[in-house]
Amino acid sequence: xxxxxxxxxxxxFSVIGSAQSVLSEHxxxxxxxxxxxxxxxxxxxxxxxxxxxxxxxxxPDRSCDGDIHTVADRYTQxxxxxxxKAFFDKTxxxxxxxxxxxxxxxxxxxxxxQEAACGGKTAELVWEExxxxxxxxxxxxxxxxxxxxxxxxHAHNHVEQFLELGYLLDAExxxxxxxxxxxxxxxxxxxxxxxxxSIGKKQIFTELISGPSSIGSLLEAAGYPTIPSTTxxxxxxxxxxxxxxxxxxxxxxxxxxxxxxIQIETNMENVRDxxxxxxxxxxxxxxxxxxxLEHYYGFHIKN
Numbered sequence: 001x002x003x004x005x006x007x008x009x010x011x012x013f014s015v016i017g018s019a020q021s022v023l024s025e026h027x028x029x030x031x032x033x034x035x036x037x038x039x040x041x042x043x044x045x046x047x048x049x050x051x052x053x054x055x056x057x058x059x060p061d062r063s064c065d066g067d068i069h070t071v072a073d074r075y076t077q078x079x080x081x082x083x084x085k086a087f088f089d090k091t092x093x094x095x096x097x098x099x100x101x102x103x104x105x106x107x108x109x110x111x112x113x114q115e116a117a118c119g120g121k122t123a124e125l126v127w128e129e130x131x132x133x134x135x136x137x138x139x140x141x142x143x144x145x146x147x148x149x150x151x152x153x154h155a156h157n158h159v160e161q162f163l164e165l166g167y168l169l170d171a172e173x174x175x176x177x178x179x180x181x182x183x184x185x186x187x188x189x190x191x192x193x194x195x196x197x198s199i200g201k202k203q204i205f206t207e208l209i210s211g212p213s214s215i216g217s218l219l220e221a222a223g224y225p226t227i228p229s230t231t232x233x234x235x236x237x238x239x240x241x242x243x244x245x246x247x248x249x250x251x252x253x254x255x256x257x258x259x260x261x262i263q264i265e266t267n268m269e270n271v272r273d274x275x276x277x278x279x280x281x282x283x284x285x286x287x288x289x290x291x292x293l294e295h296y297y298g299f300h301i302k303n
Contacts, residue, residue, distance in 0.1 A: 027039065027097070027099075030126075030129035030130075030133070031125070031129065032102075032122060032125050032126050032129060033101075034052070034054060034100065034101045034102040034126045034129070035098065035099070035100055035101065035102075035126060035129040035130045035133060036097075036098070036099040036101060037096075037097075037098055037133045037136070037137070038084065038094075038096065038097040038098075038099075039094075039096060039137075039140070040093070040094040040095045040096035040097070040137070041093050041094055042087070042091075042093045042094065042095055042299065042301055043141045043145040043147065043148035043149060043293075043297070043299055044087075044095040044096065044148065044149050044150075044151070044289070044293065045095065045096045045097075045098070045134060045137045045138065045141070045148065045149070045150045045151065045251075045259075046080050046083060046084075046095050046096070046097045046098070046151045046153055047097075047098045047099075047130075047134055047150070047151070047152050047153065047247060047251075048073075048076050048077055048080045048097070048098070048099045048100065048153050049073075049100050049104075049108070049109045049110045049130070049152065049154070049247060050071075050072055050073035050076065050100070050104050050108070050110065050154060050155075051072055051073050051074065051075070051076040051077040051099075051100075051155075052072070052099075052100050052101045052102040052103045052104065052106075052107075053101065053103065054101050054102050054103060055103045055105065055106065056102075056106070058122070059102070059106045059107075059120060059122045059123060060106075060118075060120050060123075061105050061106065062105065062106065062107070062108065062116075062117070062118040062120070062123070063118060064114070064115065064118035064119065066114075066115045068108075068115070068118075069104070069108065070103075070104050070105040070108075071104065071157070072103070072104055073153075073154050073155035074155060074272065075155065075272045075278060076153050076154065076155050076266070076272075077099055078275070078278055079153065079266065079272065079278050079281070079282060080097050080099065080153055081097075082278050082279050082281075082282035082283075083095070083282045083285060083286060084097055085282070086279075086282045086283045086285075086286040087286050087290075087301075089283075090283070090286055090287065090290065090302075091286075091290065091301050091302050091303060092303045093301060093303075096137040096140070096141075098130065098133045098134055098137065100126065100130050102123075102126050106120070106123055106126075107120070107123040107126050107127055109126070109127050109130040109131070109247065110152070110154075110245045110246050110247045111245070111246050112246055113127050113128075131247075131250065131251075134150070134247075134251050135251075138150075138251070138257075138259055142258075145299070146258060147194065147195075147198075147258040147259065147260070147297060148258070148259045148260075149259065149260055149261060149262075149289075149293060149297065150248070150251045150252055150259050150260070150261035150262075151261065151262055151263075151264055152166075152244070152245070152247045152248050152251075152261065152262075152263045152264070153264055153266070154242065154263060154264065154265045154266065155265065155266045155267075155268075155272060156240075156242060156265045156266070156267060157268070158239075158240045158267070160239055160240070160267075161225065161267045161268070161269040161270075162225045162226060162227045162232065162267055163216070163219055163224050163225065163226040163227070163264065163265065163266060163267060163271070164226075164227055164241055164242050164264075164265035164267075165215060165216050165226060165227065165228060165262055165263070165264060165265075166191075166242050166243045166244030166245075166248060166262065166263030166264075166265065167190045167191050167192055167209060167228075167243070167244060167262060167263075168189055168190050168191045168243055168244045168248060168249060168252070168254050169181075169186060169189075169190060169209075169243055170243050171234060171235040171239070171241045171243070173186060174209075174210075174227075174228050174233065174234035174235065174241075175233075175234040175235075178203075178206040181205065181206055181209075182202040182203060182205050182206055184202075186205070187202065187205050188254075189254055190205070190254060191244060191248050191249070191252035191253065191254050191260060191261040191262060191263075192205070192208055192209070192252075192253070192260045192261075192262075193252075193253040193254055193260070194253030194257065194258050194259070194260050195208065195253070195260045195296060195297070196208065197253075208296070209228050210228040210229055210230055210233045211230065212230055213292070213295065214228070214229065214230070214292075215262065215288055215289070215292050216228050216229030216230075216232075217229040217230045217231070218288040218291060218292065219284070219285070219288055220232075222284040222287070222288065223270075223284075224270070224271065224281070224284070227241060242263065242265045243263075244261075244262070244263035245263065247263075248261050248262070248263045264285075266281075290302060
């Protein structure tokens with residue numbers, strides 16, 4: 001009996017040690033060395049496109065026609081790791097994480113390849129590696145789940161301190177009455193298309209976006225002003241708002257398939273202003289995501 005207890009104690013600590021080891025490890029890096037892939041074991045992918053810190057002189061700066069943005073989304077790498085740790089602490093499980101470590105000045109992986117790389121060969125390789133890693137994570141998830149959820153993690157510098165949740169709907173579309181927004185036109189272009197279609201109830205669309213059990217409303221309840229949510233259904237007037245970009249369109253069900261998604265634009269105040277607030281937000285966001293994904297997708301995330 002004593003030997004059995006000793007064996008169970010050793011087994012317990014070996015499992016905990018192994019899990020902690022997985023949590024603390026860096027992911028595998030791509031051929032270029034600029035894209036990192038951290039494996040997970042739940043149907044959730046988080047991508048971090050705009051917080052790369054590497055600025056090699058050998059890769060030319062982007063300079064081509066178009067609206068070229070080069071501002072970094074500061075602290076989103078740190079936030080993705082905090083979210084990953086929060087998931088482990090709360091559930092014992094890990095989301096997949098893909099990080100671009102190359103400066104946005106060199107490549108913007110949240111644009112089509114022409115604007116992303118401006119013809120630079122290494123930048124094009126990084127772009128391809130980044131999206132291939134997201135595709136690989138989706139393939140891994142589909143081995144054990146029929147569906148999944150994708151988050152593109154960003155940061156904004158708008159004066160208005162709101163979390164902005166992008167579902168590929170413009171500000172003007174969010175300002176529509178619920179009945180008008182529940183039109184097939186908006187459902188089919190949204191990043192929640194598969195979930196709405198699988199439930200088969202149009203009214204669920206606006207519930208998912210700004211209803212009491214939406215991600216936005218759950219974040220509001222946790223103390224983070226969020227658009228869209230029950231309290232703030234849409235941007236007001238000409239208030240700036242990010243709807244979601246290339247990556248969300250490519251990797252969510254708006255482009256077909258069974259992965260829904262969201263672009264999360266984090267504000268600075270009480271969210272990214274220091275490690276303490278980053279970790280606190282990561283914990284709150286994790287609780288919100290677990291509740292949302294278990295309720296609407298039937299995922300069994302908690303141990």
